[in-house]
Amino acid sequence: MTAKIILNPYSNRWNAKKRWPEAEGLLKAAGVNFELAVSEYQRHTILLAEQAAKEGFSPIIAAGGDGTIGEVVNGLAKAAKNENVPLGPFGILPLGSANDLVDNLGLPKDLAGAAKVIASGKTQRMDIGSVNGLYFANNSAIGLEPYISLVQIRITWIKGMLRYLAAAIAGIMDKPIWSADIEWDNGHYHGPIILVTVGNGARTGGVFYMAPHADLFDGKLTFVYGVRRTRRSMFAVLPKTMKRDKGSYIETHDIHEEHSGWIKIHVDSPTPAHIDGEIFSEAIQDLEYRIHPGRLQILVP
Secondary structure, three states: OOEEEEEOOOOOOOHHHHHHHHHHHHHHHOOOOEEEEEOOOOOHHHHHHHHHHHOOOOOEEEEEOHHHHHHHHHHHHHHOOOOOOOEEEEEEEEOOOOOHHHHHHOOOOOHHHHHHHHHHOOEEEEEEEEEOOEEEOOEEEEEHHHHHHHHHHHOOOOOOHHHHHHHHHHHHHHOOOEEEEEEEOOEEEEEEEOEEEEEOOOOEOOOEOOOOOOOOOOOOEEEEEEOOOOHHHHHHHHHHHHOOOOOOHHHOOOEEEEEEOEEEEEEEEEEEEEEOOEEEEEEEEEEEEEEEEEEEEEEOO
16 A cells, blocks of 8 residues: 655744655655655645545655644545544654643654554554644643744744743733633533643653543543632742643642543633634634544554
């Protein structure tokens, strides 16, 4: 079979384009037979993935970061006949800045290792989530997290993980807050929130364990909601979001972690929302999340 490589040249601020010749050579050295498609505009990756799936390419590889991965997954879902059809085989060339899903899966981050995984053809069935009909592989959120994402998009003078940290500090200084109604499998909450973060994977933004006990294979979404009423208390929580185990921010008063197959959220005033780090709405009030257990056939070592 012929693989389709879908390259997002903008990933990691155009570093994906710069690194493509290296990736191309390593794929050929690993014996991968492939064709290349390059996205040319925002969300073009979705269309390219849909076309590749309909044309029978296998596997289909996302060459980029977490946003590229999420868009390729949405393209595969568009090509499927119904939501029960398994997606893939699907692989990753990690050319992003954070590469959270790759780390959450324990996949190799070096391109030589990634090429070998693609060449092996071994797959494992991974869960994916959806919100309002859009799919995500790693995580989604409303409130402070996408608010910070909008801030970091505007930061062009800092690169890498420092950009995420700088954006987090700037977002906290703005002190956004919402009131929400949240329902899930066996619970309900009504009250103030600064965030609702929904994890399929545990880590996002390169260093933040926003859903520290999320498991990509457990058939559940792991979500965290809560409130911090002062900037000081928000800054106190920030370093705890970088801890997955003891000392995690979910141990903080008024921050709660839950596990569910579905989540419904209504907020009193519009909030931004993202899937896999990409803003899909800058002002939304109603969201419905679902888990799709084992739907993605992902290439693994």
